[in-house]
Amino acid sequence: xxxxxxxxxxxEASKGKxxxxxxxxxxxKNPNIYEExxxxxxxxxxxxxxxxxxxxxxxxxxGTLFYAPGKMVMDADDVPAKLLPGIKSLGEFYLNxxxxxxxxxxxxxxxAANMTPGERTGKFRIGKDDLVVDVxxxxxxxxxxxxxxxxxxxxxxxxxKERFTIGY
Numbered sequence: 001x002x003x004x005x006x007x008x009x010x011x012e013a014s015k016g017k018x019x020x021x022x023x024x025x026x027x028x029k030n031p032n033i034y035e036e037x038x039x040x041x042x043x044x045x046x047x048x049x050x051x052x053x054x055x056x057x058x059x060x061x062x063g064t065l066f067y068a069p070g071k072m073v074m075d076a077d078d079v080p081a082k083l084l085p086g087i088k089s090l091g092e093f094y095l096n097x098x099x100x101x102x103x104x105x106x107x108x109x110x111x112a113a114n115m116t117p118g119e120r121t122g123k124f125r126i127g128k129d130d131l132v133v134d135v136x137x138x139x140x141x142x143x144x145x146x147x148x149x150x151x152x153x154x155x156x157x158x159x160x161k162e163r164f165t166i167g168y
Contacts, residue, residue, distance in 0.1 A: 004040045007047045014051035019154055022048075023059040028086055037089035042097055049104050057154060058098070060108040062115075062139070063091040065131040065165055073113060073131060094163065107159045111146050112167035118142030124149065124166045132167025139167050 002013040004024055014020050022044050026036035048056050063074030073079065074087045094108050112132055124145050125132050133139045149166045153159060 004044050004047075007043055007050075010044065010047035011051045014048050014053050017051070017053050019055035019057060020048050020053050021057045021059070021150065021154065025086065028083065034085035034089040037086065038093060041090075041093045045098070045101060045104065045106070054105055055154075055157070056104050056106045057150060058106065058108045059150070060094060060110040060163060061087055061090040062110050062113050062131065062165070063087040064094055064129075064163075065110050065113075065127075066129055067113075067131045067133075067139075102161070105160050107153060107161075108163040109146070109150055109153065110163055110165040112141035112165070113139035115141050115143055115146055118144060120144035120148060122148055124168055127165045127167070129163065129165075132165055134168055141167050 002010045004010055022041075024037075024040060024044060026033050026040065030036065045056065063072065063079075065073050067073050067076060072091070074084070074091050079087065098106060098108060119142055121142070122145065124141060126149070131139050146166065153164075
């Protein structure tokens with residue numbers, strides 16, 4: 001745990017670690033979520049690199065996943081307007097900054113469109129850039145199974161410098 005705006009503390013907290021998992025979010029009700037996400041996520045990446053960490057795993061969003069050819073979730077008509085600043089800023093960070101990062105082995109784990117507390121099943125499907133949906137077109141994952149996927153990736157290292165997604 002560290003204040004991401006204090007890079008000296010973040011570097012010190014990261015030193016000696018094989019990997020760092022970042023679940024940074026300035027708060028969904030924060031009126032500056034858009035600006036703070038775009039300002040602070042690069043600080044996290046740079047601090048973790050300066051600390052000599054080999055791997056950065058990021059709790060990503062579903063916003064940049066495709067739900068139809070050429071159509072991203074964050075651009076869909078049914079996305080609640082109050083969530084758009086957080087969704088779009090994390091999406092922009094992924095699209096415009098993280099994908100260009102070559103100096104650390106990173107992953108960006110995008111959840112299904114709907115991630116809610118539920119059951120840990122350990123049974124889910126893995127995708128790349130397209131939203132994982134069930135036979136009814138719904139995209140769901142439990143927080144518990146999302147955590148399982150993140151820990152599996154931490155331990156198994158299946159993905160490198162890429163995004164992947166999960167869903168039922």
